Amino acid sequence: MKENKVLKSSMIVMLFVIIGKILAIVRDSLMFSKFGTTYATDIYVWCFGVVFLFTSLGYGLSTTLIPILTEYIETKDLKERNSFVNNVTNVSMILTVIITGIGILCSYYIVYFFANNLSKDPIIFKQTVKILRIMFLSVLFLTLQGIVAGALQAHKEFSIPAAMAGSASLIYIIYLSLFVDRFGLTGFAITTVLAFFVQFVINVPKFKKLGYRYKIEVDLKNKDLQKLFLLMIPIIISTATMQFNLFINRSFAMSLYEGATSILEAANKVTLLTYEVFAVAVSMIVYPILSTFIVQNNYDEYKKSLVKSINIINLVMIPAALAIVILREPLISVLFLRGKFTISDVKLVSTALIFYSPTMIAYGVRDILNRAFYSAKDTKTPMIYSVVGVVINIILSAILYRYMSVPGLTLSSSISSVVITLMLLIQMNKKFKGIDFNSMIKTVWKISIASIIMGVVVYFIKKIFIMHLAPTFIVNAMILLLCSILGMIFYFYLTNLLKIKESMYLLDVFKQKIAKK
Numbered sequence: 001m002k003e004n005k006v007l008k009s010s011m012i013v014m015l016f017v018i019i020g021k022i023l024a025i026v027r028d029s030l031m032f033s034k035f036g037t038t039y040a041t042d043i044y045v046w047c048f049g050v051v052f053l054f055t056s057l058g059y060g061l062s063t064t065l066i067p068i069l070t071e072y073i074e075t076k077d078l079k080e081r082n083s084f085v086n087n088v089t090n091v092s093m094i095l096t097v098i099i100t101g102i103g104i105l106c107s108y109y110i111v112y113f114f115a116n117n118l119s120k121d122p123i124i125f126k127q128t129v130k131i132l133r134i135m136f137l138s139v140l141f142l143t144l145q146g147i148v149a150g151a152l153q154a155h156k157e158f159s160i161p162a163a164m165a166g167s168a169s170l171i172y173i174i175y176l177s178l179f180v181d182r183f184g185l186t187g188f189a190i191t192t193v194l195a196f197f198v199q200f201v202i203n204v205p206k207f208k209k210l211g212y213r214y215k216i217e218v219d220l221k222n223k224d225l226q227k228l229f230l231l232m233i234p235i236i237i238s239t240a241t242m243q244f245n246l247f248i249n250r251s252f253a254m255s256l257y258e259g260a261t262s263i264l265e266a267a268n269k270v271t272l273l274t275y276e277v278f279a280v281a282v283s284m285i286v287y288p289i290l291s292t293f294i295v296q297n298n299y300d301e302y303k304k305s306l307v308k309s310i311n312i313i314n315l316v317m318i319p320a321a322l323a324i325v326i327l328r329e330p331l332i333s334v335l336f337l338r339g340k341f342t343i344s345d346v347k348l349v350s351t352a353l354i355f356y357s358p359t360m361i362a363y364g365v366r367d368i369l370n371r372a373f374y375s376a377k378d379t380k381t382p383m384i385y386s387v388v389g390v391v392i393n394i395i396l397s398a399i400l401y402r403y404m405s406v407p408g409l410t411l412s413s414s415i416s417s418v419v420i421t422l423m424l425l426i427q428m429n430k431k432f433k434g435i436d437f438n439s440m441i442k443t444v445w446k447i448s449i450a451s452i453i454m455g456v457v458v459y460f461i462k463k464i465f466i467m468h469l470a471p472t473f474i475v476n477a478m479i480l481l482l483c484s485i486l487g488m489i490f491y492f493y494l495t496n497l498l499k500i501k502e503s504m505y506l507l508d509v510f511k512q513k514i515a516k517k
Helices: 005-035 039-052 055-075 078-105 107-114 116-120 122-135 138-154 164-178 180-201 204-209 223-254 260-295 299-326 328-336 343-356 358-375 380-404 406-431 437-468 473-497 501-516
Strands: none
Touching: 005 039, 005 164, 005 180, 005 260, 005 328, 039 122, 039 180, 039 223, 039 260, 055 078, 055 138, 055 223, 055 358, 078 107, 078 138, 078 223, 107 116, 107 122, 116 122, 122 180, 138 180, 138 204, 164 180, 223 260, 223 380, 223 406, 260 299, 260 328, 260 343, 260 358, 260 406, 299 328, 299 343, 299 358, 299 437, 299 473, 299 501, 328 343, 328 473, 343 406, 358 380, 358 406, 380 406, 437 473, 473 501
């Protein structure tokens, strides 16, 4: 494995993720423009949150399949690999069909117990149950998507899985642009099912090109299948708890006022902008690489790759979190201020976002740590700490939302995510002795210093614009563009001045590209 493999691969995948994220921004902007911060958006966001709990099935399958299939690739032929993947697919789909059926049948009770505030209006309650039943069909494709995407990543094929989100967003954009006025919220729910189907389908051609062919094979006695499901259970619990945190916060928000869930969701979307573009790309790349090092018993490279990956995450996420807080109102205005989304909505989201921003750093580092544990076939540790995180979030949310409304819910998420990430770091240090966490801490300090100085520069640039110009769409876009460009240039100058290795490498790559041209 060549040095800086993680950086190079991540940058390729990031192109696809960035395209997907741009499309997602357009999708979210259209959604808030068409529905505003109303019960329609609240219903969709809440129902999507219920269904998204079951992404843990696809994620669990993908995550546990990668190290096992990586071992198959190293030691077994295509026929054995194909048989194993078919066995996983068929058994998983039998379970998923049962879960989907139960979810559809129990939708009434799910809404009644977790969004009881809606039962005050029979029409809204009935519509919520209907939307939830439609969207439960998405779970079928989440499972298939997880298996196929996991197989591709085990073969070091990252581009197609990275393109899944973009393809789904295109489906949403087409519906919201052309058909939403005719088919409304019900059509939007059907579009969600179609979007998840498309995410699965785009992986199939590459999957087949690798030699995999579907057959009806079910062997419950297969030892690797049993091992996969045993490993998967803690991952499902761990991943589900992350989504359950969001679900709990949305349910608390549903009891506040009309549009509270929408405000929370808008803040969440902005918070995850950089996280989903960068941190997800790095964690996607690093997981199979770490799995390969474990299979090869190459623990020195494993430790180096882990520290390097965390440093890369922090290099981007720390300044991004600070910049988003400073530029939150221009950013929210450019993204959502149109149609039924108003200035007062911008103010509400802006306040909630202040308390939400630390989560993007914590999520990024936690993703790397979780996958590091998974690659070493330790699924128990992330599960335990994720459950602790849910307990912390529920307790804090139940207290803070009464006094701080939506910002209290975002603050509770930040506190729980930061605490759990620190716990995982401590546990990882105990599990793999010799990891150079001291250098990582020094790097974090350097990144923080550079970020704070950059933040001061960005703040004064924004201040100059606000003092002299009215905050129109064009002005807000200019603020974001100028602050982003000057902020990045100044920040990377400082990180190179402070001799942060990962930043220096990126600058060297950029210089080489310029020299070649």
